[in-house]
Amino acid sequence: MENYLIEEDSPGISDVPGFLVAGSACDIRNKGNSEQLDIALIYSEKPCAGAAVFTQNVVKAAPVRHGQAILKAGGPIHGIVANSGNANACTGQAGIDDTYAMARVAAEGFKKLPESFFVCSTGRIGERLPMQKVENGIRDAVERASSTPEEGRRAAAAILTSDTHSKTITVRFSHNGKKITVAGIAKGAGMIQPNMATMLAFLATDAAVEPSLLQKILSEAVRLTFNRITVDGDMSTNDTVLALANGESGVSIDESDRAGLDVFAGAVRKVCDFLAEKIVSDGEKITKVVEVLVEGAASEEDAEKVARAIGNSLLVKTSWYGNDPNWGRLADAAGYSGADFDDRKFDIYYADVPAVIAGEPCVENREKWKEIVRAKRFPITVRLNVPGGNGSFRLLATDLTEDYVRFNKSE
C-alpha cells in the first residue's frame, strides 16, 4: 500500500522544495486601493518538465494559446504567472500581446526567457487587461517570491474569483528512501463543467519526470477528476490544469520503475481528486453536492451521457435544492440523454434505497428518499441494466439555487 502523508488545506505550492511563490494585489478589478490579491506567481530556478490540460472550448483565451505554443515548443519551464479578475478572452491580437507581456515581465525578473512561463487568466471575458497595473503587480510578485507558507497561501488566494475559499493540498510520500512532494492549488466557482471548468489548477512536484510521462499522468488524473464535475454545465474559455516537475528531490519517476510510477501517479491523482471535490463543493451559491453514479450502460460514453444529463438538468438540480426526491425528473433526463436503454428495465437508488426498480417506483420508500435528499451530500445510482453492459461513470454535480441566478444576473 502507498503511504501518503496528506495535508489538506496546506500552504500549497510553497511546500514543494525548489519552488518560490508569491501573491500580489494590483487592483485588476478597479476597486480603487483594493487589497484583493490578483496576481499569483510560481517559480522554480531549476528548469521543470511541464504538462498541461487545456479547455476544449473552440473559443480559447489568449493565455491558453500561449500555453499550447509553449508546450509544443518543448523548452524548459520555469514557472507560471496568473491573474484573476479578467479572463483575457476574446481580446484578439492585443490580448495575445498582453499575455506575452505577462510572461516577459515575470521571466525578466528571474533572467529567464518569456517562453519558459505559462500564463493563466480568469475572470470576465472580452475586456483588455489593465497592463500597467498587471506589470507592476508581477514585478511586486517577483520581489516577494519565496517558499514561506504565507506566500504559498497568498498565491492560492490570488487566483480565486467567486470562490469562497482557497483550495490547496500537499501530498508527501517516500520512494527508495527519498522524500517526494506533490502539491496543488485550484480555483473554481462558476462556468464549471470542466472538460475543463473555469477552473485553474496548478500542481508542482520535486520529482524528476520526463515531460511526456508527466503529461500522460496528468491527463489521466484530469480525466478521472476535474472532468467529472459539473456546477452549471458551462465550459470556460480559460480552463487550465498545469503541472511542473523540477526534479529537486533527486528521485526520477519513469516507466522502468513501476512502483515509483504508481506511487507518484497516485499522489497526482489524490491532489486532483481533492481539488476537484473542493471546486464542486464551493460551486457558486450551491447548497448540495450529489454524486451521480451510472452503471450497467452499454458503454462508458453512454453512462457519461446519462450522468451529465442528470447533473445538468435544471429541473433535477432545483428539486435537489428543494429537498425533493423527484426521481421522475431523473428518469426523464436519463431518457433524453441519448444513451440507449430500456425504460422498463432501469433502476434508481438514493444511497442504497431503491426508488425505481425495472422502471416502476418503489413508493413505499418515499420517506426514506426524502431523508437522504435532505443531506448536504448524497449519492444517487442509476442502473441502466443494458444486457451485458458494464459502462459506468461517476459525476459530482450540484444543486441550483435562487442565489445562483441572483448572483449571475450581472457580474
Place this chain on the structure above:
Amino acid sequence: MENYLIEEDSPGISDVPGFLVAGSACDIRNKGNSEQLDIALIYSEKPCAGAAVFTQNVVKAAPVRHGQAILKAGGPIHGIVANSGNANACTGQAGIDDTYAMARVAAEGFKKLPESFFVCSTGRIGERLPMQKVENGIRDAVERASSTPEEGRRAAAAILTSDTHSKTITVRFSHNGKKITVAGIAKGAGMIQPNMATMLAFLATDAAVEPSLLQKILSEAVRLTFNRITVDGDMSTNDTVLALANGESGVSIDESDRAGLDVFAGAVRKVCDFLAEKIVSDGEKITKVVEVLVEGAASEEDAEKVARAIGNSLLVKTSWYGNDPNWGRLADAAGYSGADFDDRKFDIYYADVPAVIAGEPCVENREKWKEIVRAKRFPITVRLNVPGGNGSFRLLATDLTEDYVRFNKSE
C-alpha cells in the same frame, strides 16, 4: 399569396366543422371539490386521418406508447382524450392499462373502438392516475361534448399545467371556392425543450388528407416550430403533437394539387408556429424571449448546436434576466457547443448592433447592447463565418429567473 384568416386566442378545436369538444373537472390533483378542468375530449363522428409526433425520450409515458401503437395499426381515428395533473409516466403495466381504460371509456361514449382514440397525459411523473375519478371525468366530458366556443375554451384549459393561459389559434382559408379550417390548442410551461417539450398540441382540420401526407406535413411543421424552442432544456416523457383531419369540408388535399397542398401546409405551419411561440413566451417564470439566430455554420447541425448551447446556458440565461449583454458568455457557449468555427472570425449582433466582429468586442456599442437586452423580446445573431458555410438555425429561448428555481424546488 395565400389568404389566411387568422384568429389568435380563438375557441380552438370547436371552430372546426365536424368536431365536438369538451373540458371536464374530475379532481385529478386531489384538491377536494376542485373546479380545475383536467379532462379534455376531442371527437369527430366522421373517421379521421391521424398524424403524430412523439417525444424522442427513451423513457416514454404509457399514453405515448398507446399512441404509437394506434398510429402503427393505421385504423380510423375518432378522437383524443387527455388529462392534466398526472403524466402517467414510469407507471409500468398498470399505467398502460390505465391509458387503455381512458381510451375505452371515451370510445364507449360514442360507440367506437378504444383503438380509435389517442390518449395524452401531462403532469407529475411516477404516480398512478386516480382512475375512478378519471373515468367519471371522461363520461362527463362525453356528455358535454359539443361544438360551442365555450366547450372549445374548456378543452383548451383542461390540458394546462403550470401555464398561465390557454394557447389556441384558428386559421381559415379557401381553396377551389370551399372553406377549410385548421385549429390548434397547446400547453407548455416546464420541461420544455421539445424535440418534444412537456408540451401537448392538438390540431384539427376539416380538410380530407391521407394519413401519410398529413404525417409528412405535420412532421415538417413540428421540426420548424415546436422543435426550435427551449425553456429549460429538459425534454419530457410525454411530449406529443397530434393532428386529426376529418374531411368534413369536402376538400381533398393531395400531392396532385400543389396549390392546395401548399396552402394547407402553410396553415398547419402557422398554427404550429403560433402555438410554439405562445409556449415559449409562457415558459415557467420567464421574463424574456430571445430569438437566437445562428448563421454561416458548416452545417445546419452545427448551427443548431451553437443555438442550443447558447439557449440552454445557465450563465447566458441568467445574464439575460439581469439585462446584462454579457456576450462573453454567449461566445463561451458557442465555443463549447461542439460546432466547428474559428474563434478569430465569428461575429455577434444584438439586434443589428455588432457586439463582436472577427472575435473582438465592439466596446463602443456597449450602451446600445444594454438598451436592446432590456426589451422583453430581442434577437441575437451569431455568424460563425465558416468558409463556404451556410448552415443556419433559429431557436426561441428564454431567460432563467429566481422564480423558476423557487417554483421548481418542489411540485
